[in-house]
Amino acid sequence: MKTFFGWLRLITPSLRRMNHVRIGALCLAFIPGMAFAQAPWRSELYPESWTPPWDKPFETEKLIQDFSYAGYHMGEVELPVISGPVFDVTAYEADPTGKKDSTLAIQKAIDAASAKGAGVVYLPAGTYLVSPQGTNSFVLRISHSNIVLRGAGRDKTFLFNNSYQMRLKSIILAEGDPTRWRDKPTSSPVIAITRDLLTPTISIPVASLAGFKVGDWIMLRADATEEFIAEHRMTDVWGGMGKRLAGVMFQRQIVSVDEKNLRITIDVPIRYYLKTRDKARIYLAAPHLEEVGMEGFSIGNIQHPKVKETEGWGLIDFTKEGNGAYDVHASAAITMNHVRNSWISNIASYHPAENQTAAHILSNGIVIQESRGVTIADCDFERALYGGGGGNGYMFRLQYSNECLVRDSVCHYSRHGFVVAGMASSGNVFLRGTAGHTQVQVAGLGVTAGKGSDHHMYLSQSDLIDSVTLDGDFFDAHYRTSGNTFGTPAHGQTSVHSVYWNLKGLSYHPKHEYIVHSDQARWGYIIGTSGKVSGVATDSLAADKTAPVDFTEGVGKGEALQPQSLYLDQLRRRIDSKKTATP
Structure with a gap:
């Protein structure tokens, strides 16, 4: 052990000049049976420079999405303490x-x-x-x-x-309101999404803006068509059961409307792809x-x-x-x-x-x-x-x-x-x-x-x-x-x-x-x-x-x-x- 610490004194000045080295962890690795702290590390999918993966396709890419929207008012406020009336x-x-x-x-x-x-x-x-x-x-x-x-x-x-x-x-x-997410309210129009949405996005191109405005809560959805099922290699298991599966659905709020380009912006990115082939569409959410x-x-x-x-x-x-x-x-x-x-x-x-x-x-x-x-x-x-x-x-x-x-x-x-x-x-x-x-x-x-x-x-x-x-x-x-x-x-x-x-x-x-x-x-x-x-x-x-x-x-x-x-x-x-x- 004396020899070890003598060696440690000799190499310490050099180690201090090394970037990102924790001397204690490195040295303790040489002592059998002695525990030591692990060096900090980051996932290769979540570097310090990470930004939301707006351009990465769901179908082919590995991607860490932005999960921070979960919870009461998207986590932006604490749970309230309501005083009354009691x-x-x-x-x-x-x-x-x-x-x-x-x-x-x-x-x-x-x-x-x-x-x-x-x-x-x-x-x-x-x-x-x-x-x-x-x-x-x-x-x-x-x-x-x-x-x-x-x-x-x-x-x-x-x-x-x-x-x-x-x-x-x-x-x-x-x-x-008991209306299911998969069912549109009777008063709501159903508007087609006009382009395949293959990446996490908040920008939604639509065929019309009639009946929709900023602040509306809407459903974005696509059916579990036979093509969707086959794309997931599940025809032998899910084939013919698309109505029971219902399909992908996202409830979102409209935060802006672009009337010139027939486009809405939603509050949270979609979490999976929506394809026109699968009748991708929007309609108003029930209350x-x-x-x-x-x-x-x-x-x-x-x-x-x-x-x-x-x-x-x-x-x-x-x-x-x-x-x-x-x-x-x-x-x-x-x-x-x-x-x-x-x-x-x-x-x-x-x-x-x-x-x-x-x-x-x-x-x-x-x-x-x-x-x-x-x-x-x-x-x-x-x-x-x-x-x-x-x-x-x-x-x-x-x-x-x-x-x-x-x-x-x-x-x-x-x-x-x-x-x-x-x-x-x-x-x-x-x-x-x-x-x-x-x-x-x-x-x-x-x-x-x-x-x-x-x-x-x-x-x-x-x-x-x-x-x-x-x-x-x-x-x-x-x-x-x-x-x-x-x-x-x-x-x-x-x-x-x-x-x-x-x-x-x-x-x-x-x-x-x-x-x-x-x-x-x-x-x-x-x-x-x-x-x-x-x-x-x-x-x-x-x-x-x-x-x-x-x-x-x-x-x-x-x-x-x-x-x-x-x-x-x-x-x-x-x-x-x-x-x-x-x-």
């Missing part, structure tokens, strides 16, 4: 002791706030017993913008749903709820009385009336449907004292469907009773949604933890947080067929999973042969151009020695992993359909990756550029 549910005779059903009282408070045009519906500390009324598909419903449902804190306010008859129902539903918030409470559900039976909780047991799985199928704690620029923060599932098992909720946690710019922050969901097929046991599911952000949230003990689903999903970001222990349900034998936090069903595009920790779980965007059980297409290609950035592993899932498996259509990206476990996989069940092999870089070296968060770095860059451009 509608205290106890003033409407809600019972915080949990002895009397408070469903109608809380709904009256929500309706009163809605009638005023805005308000905070406040649930003071306590437990509130609720249950679905009649044939409603919800227990509580928010149907107007500018409504905030707020508790006193998730360790103080508890919503307890005392019904297990929740098939296709949500405990809390926030819902705008969505805006500025809806849910915050500061916990939510739980009574367990099903058949929870300890070994039968009736299998993969497709939800199809047979009389099974426990039938009663709880596709239920959710919280659903947002057709909602924009809204938030869910500081909400957790909890274990009701009435449950003799570990169950918190019946099936799904938070479901965001056909929504844009929703932020989920600091939420924690776990312990689904049922995780069978057909849409059960997902803790955080972004379905057919654009530019949503899930940050600093945790999911444990479920079929799937963090999920993106559908060809209409794109630009979504999962930032930090932890995904843990999937392939688990409380009921029956305690095991589900599905596992992992995943890209689910049909080619979602250009999502970012950033700095998330895996604990007994893994992220998955690989070619899947499952599906086609109930007339739906097989999953097949599940994603394209999605990025896994700086994932951290605490432990592997019991059946897989990796924390991410990426086998996407065209290109996918794994950049930087670290932790006690850090393995990755890029193998394929159908290499002919997913070639080339996904881009992988920095496995086991994530601790030194610069920047540590791609989303936060891109958000900083974009906001700084806007400040520079402002006179």
Whole structure:
């Protein structure tokens, strides 16, 4: 050791003259068994000089897109703290002791706030017993913008749903106009896009501007035609099912109109190509709820009385009336449907004292469907009773949604933890947080067929999973042969151009020695992993359909990756550029 430090003193002056050398790391490399810090590195796809890839074709190029538009108002403002007016549910005779059903009282408070045009519906500390009324598909419903449902804190306010008859129902539903994204409102014109859009762009050439103006929210979409399906080498799997796939869809806001050149500018770049061959077009979006918030409470559900039976909780047991799985199928704690620029923060599932098992909720946690710019922050969901097929046991599911952000949230003990689903999903970001222990349900034998936090069903595009920790779980965007059980297409290609950035592993899932498996259509990206476990996989069940092999870089070296968060770095860059451009 004396010889080593003598040598170190001799070479130190020379090392100090070397650019970009960390002396400690270099020298410690010569000491067997001694740990040392890794030298900082950047991805070759994201150099310091990176700019948004406006000119790179989706079909052929590797590209890191600008993911910074995800979340409430594109991440440009903090989640708001609304002061009032306040509608205290106890003033409407809600019972915080949990002895009397408070469903109608809380709904009256929500309706009163809605009638005023805005308000905070406040649930003071306590437990509130609720249950679905009649044939409603919800227990509580928010149907107007500018409504905030707020508790006193998730360790103080508890919503307890005392019904297990929740098939296709949500405990809390926030819902705008029910018109699906794929269907144009009756009052909207449908205007053709006049040129193939093959790269990320915000400039859209159209056949006419009649009926469109600055500030309008629009849908840009193209069909999943047989040509589109063949272009993805999926004819044998998806052929004839284009209507079920629906196609690529982006909800955007018009920020400028060029009447001379018949062109509109939108607020966020498209996330995948739109071709005239596939009837690329625009139309007005149906009305969505805006500025809806849910915050500061916990939510739980009574367990099903058949929870300890070994039968009736299998993969497709939800199809047979009389099974426990039938009663709880596709239920959710919280659903947002057709909602924009809204938030869910500081909400957790909890274990009701009435449950003799570990169950918190019946099936799904938070479901965001056909929504844009929703932020989920600091939420924690776990312990689904049922995780069978057909849409059960997902803790955080972004379905057919654009530019949503899930940050600093945790999911444990479920079929799937963090999920993106559908060809209409794109630009979504999962930032930090932890995904843990999937392939688990409380009921029956305690095991589900599905596992992992995943890209689910049909080619979602250009999502970012950033700095998330895996604990007994893994992220998955690989070619899947499952599906086609109930007339739906097989999953097949599940994603394209999605990025896994700086994932951290605490432990592997019991059946897989990796924390991410990426086998996407065209290109996918794994950049930087670290932790006690850090393995990755890029193998394929159908290499002919997913070639080339996904881009992988920095496995086991994530601790030194610069920047540590791609989303936060891109958000900083974009906001700084806007400040520079402002006179």
